[in-house]
Amino acid sequence: MASAKKRRRWGKIGAHLLLVPFLVFALFPFYHMGMTSLKTDRELYDRKAVPLLIRQGVTLEHYTKLVRDSEFLTWAKNSLLVSFLATTLSLVIGTVAAYALARLTFVGVGGLGTAIFVTYLVPTSLLFLPLAQVVNWLGLGDSKWALVVTYPTFLVPFCTWLLIGYFRTVPKEVEECALVDGATRIQALWHIILPIAVPGLVCAALFAFTLSWNEFIYALTFTSSSDEITASVGVTQELIRGDIYYWGQLMAGAMLGSIPIVILYVFFLDYYVSGLTAGAVKG
């Protein structure tokens, strides 16, 4: 008995040891970005210095320069606005569509379900060229509103798909009771189904926000002026001037641009894990 216990203990330690390379691979880029953003330029470009450590003092210079000398705060504000609005819009459209597809029978319900699933698989890089034309015709060329309008094209299929699953787990009888008692379907959805499906809604909202914040190709194609671009585009496009790279500032921008997602992530880790596995989200 004792040896079996001992063996299990060693197995546990072995599993941890084998995980170390995976964890280093996953986390090292972030560590290195963080280190670079906190180093003085002198140490950063000293080819004899150890790149893994900070030895000549920590500095916040790159961050203060980023906030003061570039439009970073505007870009972050744009990202926030676009992500928030696109998420809200998609969640509302997705919720009603998911309810209809999960609970109601009407002509074309099956076909529409398939259409939404197919759209969910369409990569953004397939349609960005013609979409740029559509955006121009809508009078939204070089405007962050173009992103608020186009992001739902990949968020709504995702939210709908995820929520159909959650709505189906609510027993039909619960809703039928309410309907027999004289509630309308809209009231039943609002007062009974949605409260039960709150974890699903939170999950859909988190993913929609993350996908919008991280979106790059549409933002890069549809917007270009400094007032309209998002954080990802701003940091990758505007912080690189000519052939000189300000690596400290670039890494500071990459760190700050990731912060909102990291905060959400730390608080809602379990939702991310469950959402990823439930919906088989785009990877």
Added chain:
Amino acid sequence: MATADAGVIVAAPRPRFRLRLRLREWLNREEVLGPLFVTPALLLLLVLVAYPFCMAVYFSLSDAFIGRPSQFIGIRNFVNLWESDAFRQTFQNAFVFTSIAIAFKLVLGITLALLLNQQLWFKRWIRGAVLLPWVIPTALSTLGWWWMFNSLYSVVNWTGIALELMDPPGPNWLGQKYYAMTAVIVVNIWRGLPFFAITILAGLMAIPKELYEAAEADGAGPVRRFWYITLPLLKPVLGIVILFSTIFTFSEFNIVYVLTNGGPINSTHLFATLARQVGLETGRIGEGAAISLYLFPVLMFVVWAQLKSVRKEVL
């Protein structure tokens, strides 16, 4: 109505109220509420997905150029593409990139999922760390990799040299053909591995423990248990993960755009990055749209395969 039947005199409902009641009843009918609820989603899909798709097809068959009326030229764009070295190189890159990246993500993903499925001390934190590359904005984390592969200050080379795995000064990662492709693939694996690992982990956790106990009682070792229980039962999950990853690895844009922008000499271009360069930077929208449309057969295949498996369960 029930009160009226009972003989109690009630005032007739006011017309406004009656109208609202009728509207309420009308809205409650499935054949009314259903279409009403799906209309916003349907409109969105028609205007911003189906219509642009038709435009993409039209563009690809025309000589559309930014700011100029276009003419129908049939399949000449597709023919021209086959005669261009850049496109042929891109076509080859796409298959090399996708197959190598997915093979690594699959093998490493299964390994990582098996490890995460063990008894661990900081399970939640380890899972959180593993998933992190997947949540961070790809364009920004790729900037970090760009810095790590920098020709002068590469920390990858510094570490390699310090561990005596590389001869100084080490490879110029983003400036040499095969190294650049390696770098792009490594970053794609880095970003995509969490999706594989976490999804496969969910599949592992769904396998009943009794099966393993029974097999162990029958004297099956770990390798046989993996081969005859885990792998067969994991098949559906693996299928879905591979299909999903195929379409999104094939259509990758962010990593290549930030890391190499297709260079050196087109050796890392994928369809999406070449389409952008041709369609937007040189303005030949028709040709750009034609390049994008090469993603379509892959999409169709994945959709077909997914519908075959998913439809049975969900729709």
